Amino acid sequence: MGNPYLEMRGVSKRFPGVQALTSVSFEAYAGEAVALIGANGAGKSTLMNVLGGNLQSDEGEILIGGQAVSINSPLAATANGIAFVHQEMAMLPTMTVAENIHISSFPTRAGIIDRKAMEASTAEVLTRLGCHFTPDTRIQVLSTGDRQMVEIARALLSKPSIIIFDEPTSSLTSREKARLFDVIRTLKTEGVTIIYITHFLDEIFNICERATVLRGGSTVGGGLLSELTTADIVHMMIGDVGLDTRSAKHSTQQREVVLKVTGLNRRGVIKDISFSLHKGEVLGLWGLLGSGRTEVARAIIGLDPIDDGQIEINTGSGLHPIRPREAQRWIGMVTEDRRNEGLLLPMSVKQNMSIANLRGLLSRWKLIDNRRETELATHFVNRLNIIISSLGQPVKTLSGGNQQKVVVGRWLELNPPIFIMDEPTRGLDVGAKAEIRRIIFELAEGGAAVLVISSEIEEMMALGERYLVMNRGQIVNELPGTSTKNELMGAAAGAAQME
Amino acid sequence: MTTVQGSSVDNAGSLLTRLRQFVTAHRFFDILPILILVVVLVVLALFIPNFFNSRNIVNVFVQASTLGLMAIGMTVVMISGGIDLSIPSVMALSAIFGAMHLRDGGSIFVSCLIMLTVGIIAGSINGFAVAYLKMIPFVVTLAMMTIASGAAIWVTNSVSVPVFDEVFFDLILARIADIPRPIIIMVIMALIATLVVRRTLFGRWLYAVGVNVRAARASGVPTNLVIFLTYVISGAFAGLTAIILSARLGSASANMGNDGVVLDIVSSAVVGGVSIYGGIGSPLGAVMGAIFITVISNSMNMMQISFFTGLIIKGVVIIAFVAFDSLRKQ
Ligand SMILES: Nc1ncnc2c1ncn2[C@@H]1O[C@H](COP(=O)(O)OP(=O)(O)OP(=O)(O)O)[C@@H](O)[C@H]1O
Ligand SMILES: [Mg+2]
Numbered sequence: 001m002g003n004p005y006l007e008m009r010g011v012s013k014r015f016p017g018v019q020a021l022t023s024v025s026f027e028a029y030a031g032e033a034v035a036l037i038g039a040n041g042a043g044k045s046t047l048m049n050v051l052g053g054n055l056q057s058d059e060g061e062i063l064i065g066g067q068a069v070s071i072n073s074p075l076a077a078t079a080n081g082i083a084f085v086h087q088e089m090a091m092l093p094t095m096t097v098a099e100n101i102h103i104s105s106f107p108t109r110a111g112i113i114d115r116k117a118m119e120a121s122t123a124e125v126l127t128r129l130g131c132h133f134t135p136d137t138r139i140q141v142l143s144t145g146d147r148q149m150v151e152i153a154r155a156l157l158s159k160p161s162i163i164i165f166d167e168p169t170s171s172l173t174s175r176e177k178a179r180l181f182d183v184i185r186t187l188k189t190e191g192v193t194i195i196y197i198t199h200f201l202d203e204i205f206n207i208c209e210r211a212t213v214l215r216g217g218s219t220v221g222g223g224l225l226s227e228l229t230t231a232d233i234v235h236m237m238i239g240d241v242g243l244d245t246r247s248a249k250h251s252t253q254q255r256e257v258v259l260k261v262t263g264l265n266r267r268g269v270i271k272d273i274s275f276s277l278h279k280g281e282v283l284g285l286w287g288l289l290g291s292g293r294t295e296v297a298r299a300i301i302g303l304d305p306i307d308d309g310q311i312e313i314n315t316g317s318g319l320h321p322i323r324p325r326e327a328q329r330w331i332g333m334v335t336e337d338r339r340n341e342g343l344l345l346p347m348s349v350k351q352n353m354s355i356a357n358l359r360g361l362l363s364r365w366k367l368i369d370n371r372r373e374t375e376l377a378t379h380f381v382n383r384l385n386i387i388i389s390s391l392g393q394p395v396k397t398l399s400g401g402n403q404q405k406v407v408v409g410r411w412l413e414l415n416p417p418i419f420i421m422d423e424p425t426r427g428l429d430v431g432a433k434a435e436i437r438r439i440i441f442e443l444a445e446g447g448a449a450v451l452v453i454s455s456e457i458e459e460m461m462a463l464g465e466r467y468l469v470m471n472r473g474q475i476v477n478e479l480p481g482t483s484t485k486n487e488l489m490g491a492a493a494g495a496a497q498m499e
Numbered sequence: 500m501t502t503v504q505g506s507s508v509d510n511a512g513s514l515l516t517r518l519r520q521f522v523t524a525h526r527f528f529d530i531l532p533i534l535i536l537v538v539v540l541v542v543l544a545l546f547i548p549n550f551f552n553s554r555n556i557v558n559v560f561v562q563a564s565t566l567g568l569m570a571i572g573m574t575v576v577m578i579s580g581g582i583d584l585s586i587p588s589v590m591a592l593s594a595i596f597g598a599m600h601l602r603d604g605g606s607i608f609v610s611c612l613i614m615l616t617v618g619i620i621a622g623s624i625n626g627f628a629v630a631y632l633k634m635i636p637f638v639v640t641l642a643m644m645t646i647a648s649g650a651a652i653w654v655t656n657s658v659s660v661p662v663f664d665e666v667f668f669d670l671i672l673a674r675i676a677d678i679p680r681p682i683i684i685m686v687i688m689a690l691i692a693t694l695v696v697r698r699t700l701f702g703r704w705l706y707a708v709g710v711n712v713r714a715a716r717a718s719g720v721p722t723n724l725v726i727f728l729t730y731v732i733s734g735a736f737a738g739l740t741a742i743i744l745s746a747r748l749g750s751a752s753a754n755m756g757n758d759g760v761v762l763d764i765v766s767s768a769v770v771g772g773v774s775i776y777g778g779i780g781s782p783l784g785a786v787m788g789a790i791f792i793t794v795i796s797n798s799m800n801m802m803q804i805s806f807f808t809g810l811i812i813k814g815v816v817i818i819a820f821v822a823f824d825s826l827r828k829q
Binding site for chain 2: 303332340345414
């Protein structure tokens, strides 16, 4: 196969309190896609940040086409033909798609930004990616999936020879995903090297040729995917842990209603939403991306205003109507967008874990009890196996998956009677996903009511005792927990066709 | 040509990045303002022999106390990500109403109550407009500043209201163990405010709101209430300052809250490590900043540097600290 096009040799990187990478070696050939695999916090993003010039390694060298190169900034990475599609998107929401895509290199004519050229080149990449929005659309009106496509478009623009994808599909619809894979296949035939990070192992068998597995900051294995199985890879990633994916669903029986929603409306967003959630139940809110699932959840806990409708909660003595702003006293919601609407990024892990539960941490003098705060945070950090160097570590320096665990842990710490989980396992590795599922069952067994929203059908199937199917802001169907994958897919898609 | 350009951009970029990393990685920078204060004090001791004479020091601290109290109020607002430009003019207006009551034969207790109440009312209006009507803090408090100073001139006809009440002077200015009460009040308030922001429910919510209001809201923080309260608190501190300053000056006038004061307050906060971006800072730091600013003004007086040169020097100091703040923010 000749010499690798990209070689990283003996790369080490230390952060205060943690050795993130220990002499990692990584190679990739021209025209192939290499999967970079590893558990949360294994060092995948760190390794790619070194390649992308966002971080300087303490040791190690990088060779491209056999030549040693020094990549000390993102600009230097671009100059070396490297493009990076980041795990956490950073975009300017009030600027247009074209402006965001060109942000680091505006085309100019006589010193003035050449709008025409900018929009033309943007339109070209967007067509290539099969996007339906125009270059002059503002980022803020785009869905998360569309934003992800913009991020990918930005990477393609510089005509790179190496493209890094860090969990690109976590917020894409299946159609967008298919389009992305087509683009990746074309890129490969053009000789571009693809580095692909994901926690969805089925994806890598679909589009990658080889895999490299990281564990605890070291390379622990890899090889041709044609010679490996999912089990081999999971074994390399996390060792021998039983991944209990069998569902432990309850039987649906008559149980107390804890949340009753009647006729919830928000013009143009959700329409006539009515349903009941029972004690000890895991209810799946299913539908395609953009069908209004998240919007229903947000309306219930008062994050978005509603035009009319009633929300009743069983506060201990039967159902009582409550105002949406009060709902958060009984409902904990894991929000979908952890960076903008979940975490307090510069604040510590401990403070992020306790922020929802502060009332429960007050001492006699109405002061926050430091010792209890530390105890509880420690407990849930261990329970969720969150990898941190200390409880005082700023959350923004955690790996993506570990940040997600902090959001989940925050609500476990509050322990409300009702949970809403919007994409609770986004960015988690296979082991952690299984663990979160186990926790959800435990919560339900303990009497909590859980409303789960997930784009992953397997996750939905494993969790739901009952499903509400949504389309265009309405609940169009209800299915039992015994529904098959095809029935669920059919219900969501069929509902879409009915329109 | 392109490569040359590219690499020069690179170098500048990575130099800045490195500077940033250095600043964020070293805790040492958290105490930088105090360090600078020490250096300045040493320099002053060398160049102005009278500076460390105990009367002058006490004098500086008394001057700093009113600035410090207003800076505490400002800090609370700034941590939540807002700003209150109306503090000095609201302070002046409160002082005027209180002084008029005293002049007309009212009781000291009621006068003080009036001053606090006027501050709290103005703060509530600011808070309501910002928190519930979602108006921009800068604009709201700028308007309040204009209204309060307009009202102050209107009710006084630009004449200062004298405060001649020995009991009042005694009550506010007397010394305890040789330390004038304003200094003690400032220190106690700084300690209480620091305890509140560090260890109470409100304090934790305050930082959360300043760091990311949407995330705070999604975590169950009553963000509007928190923002509202920050302005009520800064109004209350304006009222408290009015009590002390009117006793110290023996009068109340519209001029008490002139334009220079708001600059001094913001400078105190920023020099004391409060971030103009919200989410960072402590009242104790702001009080240190107030002392620092007062020392600079005072020493420039003693060195007979002109008022206008003084302004330039202050401006440069502030820009330096704001630049430092934005480096740290990254
Ligand atoms: N700026 C930083 N400061 C301190 N520690 C850091 C920093 N960036 C990353 N780390 C630590 O380095 C380790 C590796 O993180 P990295 O983001 O590379 O993991 P990852 O493999 O991408 O995980 P995930 O699948 O969760 O995204 C983690 O323990 C993380 O906390
Ligand atoms: Mg990562």
